[in-house]
Amino acid sequence: MPRIPHPNDRRTLPRARHWSDHAACAGATADFFPVGKRGVPASVLAGDAKATCQRCPVRAACLTHALTFREDYGVWGGLDEDERADLLLRARRAAERQRRKEREQQKEKEKADASASA
Numbered sequence: 001m002p003r004i005p006h007p008n009d010r011r012t013l014p015r016a017r018h019w020s021d022h023a024a025c026a027g028a029t030a031d032f033f034p035v036g037k038r039g040v041p042a043s044v045l046a047g048d049a050k051a052t053c054q055r056c057p058v059r060a061a062c063l064t065h066a067l068t069f070r071e072d073y074g075v076w077g078g079l080d081e082d083e084r085a086d087l088l089l090r091a092r093r094a095a096e097r098q099r100r101k102e103r104e105q106q107k108e109k110e111k112a113d114a115s116a117s118a
C-alpha cells in the first residue's frame with residue numbers, strides 16, 4: 001500500500017530547488033573542506049577542492065552564501081578561508097573609504113551653504 005505523506009512530513013513534501021542541489025562537490029567527504037592543521041595553512045591543502053570549484057555551476061551562489069553567513073572554514077566558491085577573509089576585509093575598507101568620502105563631501109557642502117548664506 002503506498003505511503004500517504006503527512007502534510008507536515010518534511011521528508012516527503014516537495015521542496016524548492018536550492019543552489020547546493022547542483023554543487024559539483026555534492027557527496028564529497030570531509031576531506032574536501034580542508035582546515036589548516038599542523039602548521040600547514042588550509043590554502044595549501046585546498047588545491048583539489050578549488051579545482052572542483054572551477055567547474056562548479058553554482059560557484060557564485062556558493063561564494064555569496066559563504067560571505068553572507070561568514071563561513072569560517074573550508075573552501076567555498078573556490079576561495080579558501082584566508083582568501084574569503086581577505087575579500088571581506090577589502091570590502092569593509094572600501095565601504096569605510098566611501099563613508100569617509102561622503103562625510104567629507106557633506107561637510108564641504110555645509111561649509112559652502114554657510115558661506116553662501118553669510
Ligand code: SF4
Pocket residue numbers: 020023024025026049052053054056057058059060062063075076077078
Ligand atoms: S563552488 Fe566549490 S564548494 Fe561551492 S558548491 Fe561548488 S564545488 Fe562545492
